[in-house]
Amino acid sequence: AQKVTQAQTEISVVEKEDVTLDCVYETRDTTYYLFWYKQPPSGELVFLIRRNSFDEQNEISGRYSWNFQKSTSSFNFTITASQVVDSAVYFCALSDIKGGNQFYFGTGTSLTVIP
């Protein structure tokens, strides 16, 4: 069965610190997608990244970077030089592309960046 675990429930960092959010997933599928979404205090869900299971290249987008390791079934998210605007709940998700794009979400990590 598909499962996503975000073991860090809450994290607090001081502005300009780097922070890594962990995501571990379980699936028997060989083809799947992994995602990160941001949910700021306003409540909407903002898409950040999609990663194909066949592409293990790390990705960097500005202050954000993602480390995908199939060997450990992990898809970790790092924010460099954190800012107050990064304060949000971050969700990792796994998609079951055989079953009509069902998403399996982790329980989220609440990040607070202290000025």
Next chain:
Amino acid sequence: NAGVTQTPKFQVLKTGQSMTLQCAQDMNHEYMSWYRQDPGMGLRLIHYSVGAGITDQGEVPNGYNVSRSTTEDFPLRLLSAAPSQTSVYFCASSYRGGAEADTQYFGPGTRLTVL
């Protein structure tokens, strides 16, 4: 492009009442889904649709009905509201294929309280 829209934004119901949460998208996405978000549990799939006329159950379908008569609309019906259905409801849509395949875009959410 309005993206994914949901109405209403807030709703208070009494136990036993019924109502319909509306969801519409203007991106010509094949896939549409409904999720509920509860504290500490992430987002859980209620129902989903892979195209007009086709729907299926997700992880937590009990007490909810859906239909999909057009590509654009995917309403969620609460048949007889219960306090356990107090939650934030998100609608999402995605393409079936192509470069953005399976990336779900979410509506702003409906906050429902059942008294």
